[in-house]
Amino acid sequence: MPRRDDVHKILILGSGPIVIGQAAEFDYSGTQACKALREEGYEVVLVNSNPATIMTDPETADRTYVEPVTAEVATRVIEAERPDALLPTMGGQTGLNVAMELHEKGVLEKYGVTILGADPDVIKKAENRLDFREAMVKIGLDLPRSAVVNTFAEARDVRDDIGLPCVIRPSFTLGGTGGGIAWNVDEFDDICRRGLDLSPVSEILIEESIYGWKEFELEVMRDVADNVVIICGIENIDPMGVHTGDSITVAPIQTLTDREYQLMRDSAIKVIREIGVETGGSNIQFAVDPATGRQVVIEMNPRVSRSSALASKATGFAIAKIAAKLAVGYTLDELSNDITQKTKACFEPTIDYVVTKVPRFNFEKFPEAKAVLTTQMKSVGEGMAIGRTFRESLQKALRSLETGRFGFGCDAKEAQSELYEKEELRRRLQTPGPNRIFRIREALKSGWTVESLQSHTQIDPWFLTQMKLLVDREEDLRAHKTLTDVSDDLLRRAKQDGYSDHQIGTIFGLPEAEVRAQRRARDIEPAYKLVDTCAGEFEAATPYYYSTYDEEDELRPAAKDRIVILGGGPNRIGQGIEFDYCCVQASFALRDAGYETVMVNSNPETVSTDYDTSDVLFFEPLTAEHVLDIIERTDAKGVIVQYGGQTPLNLARQLEEGGAPIIGTSPESIDLADDRQRFKDLVDEYDLRQTENGTATSYDEAVAIARKVGYPVLVRPSYVLGGRAMEIVYDDETLKRYIEEAVDASPEKPILVDRFLEGAIEVDVDAVADGQKAIISGIMEHIEEAGVHSGDSTCTLPHYSLGDRAIAEIRESTMKLARALDVRGLMNVQYAVKDDVVYLIEVNPRASRTVPFVSKATGVQWARVAARVMAGEKLADLDVPESIDLPFFSVKEPVFPFNRFPGTDIVLGPEMRSTGEVMGIDRDLGLAFAKAKLGAFLSLPREGAIFISVKDADKRGIIHVARRLAALGYDIVSTAGTHRLLTRSGVPAEMIYKIADGRRPNVLDIVKNRKVNMIINTPSGRGARTDEGQIRGVAAMLAIPCITTMSGADALAHALESYRSDALGVKPLQDYHAELRADAALA
């Protein structure tokens, strides 16, 4: 069937900011969809608020609206663009929910917009628990016993029929937010209440517990001619009870016979047909009772998903791209398989390797929350690895995580880890947590049998046996005194089992480089094999490789000079999609400049690991060993370590020692910027200003410095990204506690102690330099005061309150730093401005988190410019504007995962905790603020109540804000102290009891009852158990906007003023950029 000609313009909804459960995978899918549809000649209109994506690059879609992904905004875009069709399945649950809302509000019908892929009835049938269940019963598929209820009383009624333990899942929430397993009646009550609250339709599913059953997923595709294929089967190592996003998962399925697999395949096909997904991909989850083989259907996602991105990377079959083409009418047999080019997309990939995905957690950033895995997803990213055996791929995946692990144990980190005593170990095996895999190793090492491990963990014995084989291999190695005593055969087999040089070095007490040298002297080298969708049956055209220790190498010779770009590894807080954006831009720029680009990365969610992005892709862990092998074997002329965030930077030294040709700013300069003493010397030499500071390696030293510079001080370990373990400390005692914890967080690294400037304005500056010249790409003013991590701050571009003198000094200092550090490429400088005095906070001569935001705000692809500079070109030859006057404001607003970590205090601090960001653009600063808030899914009520409670220091400042809010017609509610202040100042306010007053209703009651629409609370005390901590916690769980800084409150007032008076206008990035170009031409 040819493609549809009745459709010309297609609207795609993105997934918005990166949040837990909805991450970079939707940038990957969305970008593919845009490309696929434009390739077919369709005009693509995109709505996505996330500036850090490749998807929102002005070149990806025809009309790119960096606006909130909400029904309100999408309606405006539809009014403006009049698309013929909407593709709702590319933007995760967010995109799908907005599409449903547009349908329900009649917007689609009104403007004649057709839904492609799956119509609203289909989406509803797949997503609504009851409808889905009915459909499954109709086609004769087995399900767990269950009931759907809408009230708490109904939930109580069905409890005994279903029995405990049971699983509770709210309808229509992201990544299972609010769900859980109830083991007792109290938990049952709690989870049911929370689930009903969080479900937008107040509906929960209560279900027979199949906790401990084996969990599987199938990725299914269907075309308009009803051809159905299975792209990939995935088996979860962690059994049912752990969200699949938090499970270690493996492709293909390992422990089903063909008969059982085919039964599951038949069921999946029946499901997609019955639900009626007309075209595109779906993810269907199954559980299998290990004792009897009974298979039950769990759920279906009628859209591309995290799993489909994983399946695409695992098999080489580009699900989102093909889904987009199917949506416009092609059939599977009309599309070719990209990888073989000779065969069709209508087939089922078969693979000859094993893929393991391991989730990446950030529990250390939420110490108040329990580090326990449940049916609600908590991981912030994932690493994937490919090996010829499960053992190899598991070890590679574990060292992809960058948690200091180099595989399944035998590493420096293990040597430092405490061993658990028997009972504690048992408990940690029974309760899934982020490091359970290492507890399994600990148990195996201390003689536990596979049977006993299975009964504690419910993990399939096949996987446990494979883990035991790894421990056995270690014992084989340890049976030798020295590495030289180990036979070539044993060493090769250890490498085949995925043992890294680092691990082997740990076993024999040798440095990694020494193991590498010995191994290579014995001619034990990795071979690179192709991911080809067909297990070698056809020749692959696409250069997508992984390493293994087999005989035959399939790496093809270079056609041109190669440049290797090192990616950022798994997403985690502090290192997100922004760095992937930069790596992809570098690849595009260098390809344009005539190089063959080589990407190395281990994150399956990303655009960088799309085999279409670079000329050669290595899906490999970012460790010195793997990267050095690649650099050598690809005969790279250059290596870029500055674009992938801290990950590749941490390798720079080792790579350089290994002879890697690092291009751009020298690792020496990067080190210098991180080395306090040397940097201080440089600051003095160039006459720059820093706050007083010092470097301490012990508590005594730290206290001495703190007393010298004066409290409060900002303390942090060196060499970290994302403000890990950064804190503002007010006294000796807290400093002592901090040192104990921080040293633990970052061993062998000194602690930096800085005087902390209270109330200063923080400024982020991005620049690019070529050794001769530097250009400032953006000066961003933070809303939150210095002390809040820059990644967690809202910021505006251009700045809006800084004086000309401060700006001039900032410019000058930045230029000096570019020269001083001989920057060739990107750099980011952070300043604090207090009383018009500019203090240098830090400089990072590498890609920063703000690069994509600045690029979108200024219409220049800075990461591309810098990549070409790194390859040797000059700024003067690259047609880059020296300075850009911005006639509109861009606001970057962070998005936080607090609702996933109950019990966490949401107060902002120097430790970064946001997972993603959104961008709001408007001529009016207030509207730009408002759009950023809406983009972050914070509802901005046009009327209602605002609860205000501020610390004493903020009391004076709040009067003005409260007055403005009251003038807008909001009801101000506050507790006694603030209330007295406001009413005395003539601001009408209503009083409410504090929790401590012991009288009801108190403030917590009205927050819980959603009688409050917004909260302004600047904390006087931190901690989830304080009164205000409880209020903030509840607000986070109920998604009630909660502002915790005065500057934020001021910005909010500004946003509400504009938002209430003006209609929210929308405008695509392409128009903003055209405006900039026109202005530049006039100038």
Added chain:
Amino acid sequence: MSNERPALLVLADGTTFHGRAFGADTERAGEVVFNTAMTGYQEIATDPSYAGQIVCMTYPHIGNYGVNDEDDEARRPWIEGMVVRDLSESASNFRSTQELDGWFKDHGLVGIEGIDTRKLTRRIRIDGAVNGVLSSVDLDPASLRAKAEALPSMQGQDLVKRVTCNESYEWREGWPAPWMKRDGNGERAARRIVALDFGVKRNILRSLVAHGLEPTVVPADTPAEDILAQEPEGVFLSNGPGDPAAVTYAVDTIRGLLGKVPIFGICLGHQLLALAGGATTSKLKFGHRGANHPIRDHATGKIEITSQNHGFVVDEESLGGTAFQPTHTNLNDMTNAGIASEEHKAFGVQYHPEAAPGPHDAAHLFERFRGMIEGGSATVTP
């Protein structure tokens, strides 16, 4: 590691793979082929169509779920040997009764593990199917190469006589377990058919029974008149090993049946049907063996993902002038995958609707056979 035994796989071109033996200590020779299915090693090992062949499994972990009592496709394994990247020492599955290594030992079968199976696969893909010797007793590559070189080509070999039954028998068993049941066909009048056994897989017989067809399985050399004397309502031509052109007696038999009784052939049976109809067959470079092959049904345009296992193929252009039309095409290489003759009430497919291992997409062809027996079309499933 202590009880590991070395094994060698040597191809006729001298390529040598050093690995470790599993199963029995012995030496076997045959055509080396690869199968890309990720599951189903037990079914593959026992499929008589693999007689004379050493099978390399492209999926690296083999043996994960052990072997069980229900998944044998014949009374014994028929492969000459198996080549795997990583043999699983443990078996995990609720049906598993034994580990693969022990099962190989019990059946005197030899396997080699720990070699670069992708290298072997690519060699076969690039240079074509090749003979080889797999041994855990003779570890001299030169000696094994000489033995491999001395092996006859698969072309011209009648392997059917090795695998067919000695005497006829009735088959009445359906699915071995209730959960395996597919396609609700309900209770229907039984149709008596004859199944010519060229190496028939049990799942074919089960599938026939599931569609209300009661087969009498007869040896491959049963003449047409003996078959017709049984007055069957249909004749089924089974899968089997080797070169169809060498099984001249079966071609004669089928020629004697054509037009007299509805006929359905699978794989070798399909090739023999084509030969009987006057078409020709030839050897593919390295064959189709796997569970992911897309087939287009010309009548409906629909695509089925199918299980395949064949080294020979019907030359589509040779169908011109015969009573047969091409009905199915393999979308990977556009070779013929099905033929039919409405005139003779006969059809055949190159692939395996009985699956085992593989997808069930084509299972409806058994219904098409039944429909044809009841007067329906040879190209449309009722």
